[in-house]
Amino acid sequence: MEKVIVLGATGNIGTAVIKNLQNKNVLVFAGIRSEKKFSKVSELAATPILVDFANQESLNQALKGKDRVFLVTPLMQNPEAVTQMVINASKLNNVKHLVRSTASGADSKGKIQMARWAGASEDLVKASDLNYTIVRPYTFLQNFINFHSQTIKQYNGFYLPTGDAKLSMLDINDLGELVAIALTSNLHFGKTYELSGQTYTNEILAKTLSDVLGRKISYIDVEEEIARKSILDNQMPLWMIDAMMELYYITKQGWTAGYSDDFKNITGKEYTSAKTFFEQNISAF
Ligand SMILES: NC(=O)c1ccc[n+]([C@@H]2O[C@H](COP(=O)([O-])OP(=O)(O)OC[C@H]3O[C@@H](n4cnc5c(N)ncnc54)[C@H](OP(=O)(O)O)[C@@H]3O)[C@@H](O)[C@H]2O)c1
Numbered sequence: 001m002e003k004v005i006v007l008g009a010t011g012n013i014g015t016a017v018i019k020n021l022q023n024k025n026v027l028v029f030a031g032i033r034s035e036k037k038f039s040k041v042s043e044l045a046a047t048p049i050l051v052d053f054a055n056q057e058s059l060n061q062a063l064k065g066k067d068r069v070f071l072v073t074p075l076m077q078n079p080e081a082v083t084q085m086v087i088n089a090s091k092l093n094n095v096k097h098l099v100r101s102t103a104s105g106a107d108s109k110g111k112i113q114m115a116r117w118a119g120a121s122e123d124l125v126k127a128s129d130l131n132y133t134i135v136r137p138y139t140f141l142q143n144f145i146n147f148h149s150q151t152i153k154q155y156n157g158f159y160l161p162t163g164d165a166k167l168s169m170l171d172i173n174d175l176g177e178l179v180a181i182a183l184t185s186n187l188h189f190g191k192t193y194e195l196s197g198q199t200y201t202n203e204i205l206a207k208t209l210s211d212v213l214g215r216k217i218s219y220i221d222v223e224e225e226i227a228r229k230s231i232l233d234n235q236m237p238l239w240m241i242d243a244m245m246e247l248y249y250i251t252k253q254g255w256t257a258g259y260s261d262d263f264k265n266i267t268g269k270e271y272t273s274a275k276t277f278f279e280q281n282i283s284a285f
Contacts, residue, residue, distance in 0.1 A: 003065060004183050007031040007051060007086065008072035010040045012142055013101055016176025017070055017183075018046050024184050031062050053082045059089040066093065068183050072101040073121075077239055080120040087128045097131045097189065099182050101175070104138045104168075104194055104256065112246040113239075122192075133182045134192040137175050138168040139256055141197065141277045144209075145284045152209070152285045157218040160202060161227040161248045166257035169205070170197030171272035178266055194260035197271045205274055212278040213285055224248065 004021060008014040009030035021028045022045055030041040031051035038048040052058040053073065063069060063086075071086050073079040083100065090098050100121060105112075108119035118136075125132045140146075148158035175195050182188040200208075206219040222230075227248060231241050250256060263271055278285070 001025060001027050002067040002184070003027045003029060004068045004070065005029040005031055005049065005062060005066045006046070006070045007053075007062075008070075008074070009046070009048075010037045011072060011074060012140065012146070012172050013072045013137075013175060013179075014070070015040070016172045017072075017179045018044050018176075020173070020176040020180035021046075021183065024180055026068075026184055029062075029066065053085070056085050056088060059085050060092055063089040063093045063095055066095055068097040068099070069095050070099045070101070070179060070183060075114075075240065075243070077117070078120075079117050080124055083121040083124050087124060087130065090130055091128070095130065097133070097183070097186070098125060098128070099133045099135065099179055100125050101135050101137065101179070104136045104196070104258070105250075106134075106136055112250060113243045114247055131186075131189040133188045133190075135175060135179055135182070136192065136194045137172070138170050138194075138196045138258065139251070141169045141171050141272075141274060144205075144278075145281060149284045152217055156216060157220050158202075158206070159220045159222050159227070159230070160251075161222050161224045162202060162251040163221055164201055164203060165252050165254040166199050166201055167251055167254075168196040168199045168257050168259065169274055170195050171277050174263055174267075174269075174272055177269075178263055181266055188266075193262040193266070194258075195263050195271075196258050196260045198273055199257050199259060200274060208274050209278050209285065212275060212282060217285075 004026045028046040030046040030048045032048050049062045051062045073082050102118035105115045106118035107115045202219040209217045
C-alpha cells in the first residue's frame with residue numbers, strides 16, 4: 001500500500017484532504033507541528049508525525065519511506081522557502097509525487113503579493129524534476145465560518161470592502177476530494193488544476209444565508225480604510241494586512257470571479273453550492 005503524507009494537516013485544507021483520503025487504500029500520515037494537536041487526527045485513519053516547516057531535518061525525517069506528499073502552507077511570508085525544503089526532502093527520499101496547493105491567480109510576476117508568493121512556490125515545484133500536481137483554489141466558503149461567523153451571530157451581518165463584485169466561492173471539501181484523487185493516481189502528473197466553485201456576489205450570499213438561517217443577514221460594504229483599521233485592531237502583522245488589502249482590492253474589481261470545470265472533469269460532480277454549504281454548517285452561524 002502506498003504511503004501518503006499530508007503537510008499542513010491540522011489546517012482547513014489539510015483536514016479536508018485527510019478526510020477524503022479515508023477508504024482510498026493508502027496509508028495516510030499527518031504532518032503536525034505540535035504533539036498537542038495530534039488529537040485533531042485521532043478520529044481519522046492517519047498516523048501523526050511531528051513536522052516543522054522551519055527545519056529541513058524534520059522534513060527529511062517525516063518524508064522517509066513516503067510515496068506521495070501533499071503540501072499546503074499557511075498564509076505566511078515567502079512560502080517558497082518551505083516549498084524548497086519539501087522539494088529537498090522529497091528528492092532525498094525518492095518521493096514519487098508532490099501535490100502542492102497554492103491559490104488562483106498564482107504568478108511569480110503577478111501584481112499582488114499573494115499571487116507572487118504562490119507563483120514562486122509553483123515555479124520551484126515545476127522546476128524540481130519531481131512528478132507534481134498543482135491545485136489552485138479560489139476564495140473559500142469556509143471564510144464565512146472562520147472570519148464572519150462572529151459578526152453574523154452578533155450583528156446578523158458580515159463586513160467586507162469588496163463592493164458588489166462577482167466572486168467565486170469554493171467549498172474546501174471539493175478541493176480535498178480532487179486532491180485525494182490526484183494523490184492516489186499517476187494520471188495527474190504535470191497538471192495544474194483550478195478550483196473555482198460557483199460565482200456569486202456578496203449580496204446574493206447574504207440572501208442565501210438569510211434563507212437558510214430564516215433570519216435577515218446583511219452584507220455591509222465597508223470602506224477600505226475601515227477594513228484596514230479593523231484588521232489592525234485584530235493584532236495582525238503589517239505584511240498580512242497589506243496582503244489582505246491587495247486581495248480585497250482585486251476582489252472588488254471582480255478579478256477573483258471565474259469558472260473552471262477541472263473539478264467536474266475529474267470528479268464528475270458539480271461544485272458544492274453556497275446554499276448547500278450553509279445548510280451543512282448552519283450551527284456555525
Ligand atoms: N482563505 C481563502 O479564501 C484562500 C483561498 C485560496 C487560497 N488560500 C491559501 O490557502 C492557504 C492556507 O490554507 P489553510 O486555510 O488550510 O491554512 P491553515 O488552516 O492556516 O493551515 C495551515 C497548516 O500549516 C501548519 N503549519 C503552520 N506553520 C507550521 C510549521 N512551522 N510547521 C509545520 N506546520 C505548520 C498549521 O499547523 P497549526 O495547526 O499547528 O497552526 C496548519 O496545519 C494559504 O496559502 C492561502 O493563501 C486561501
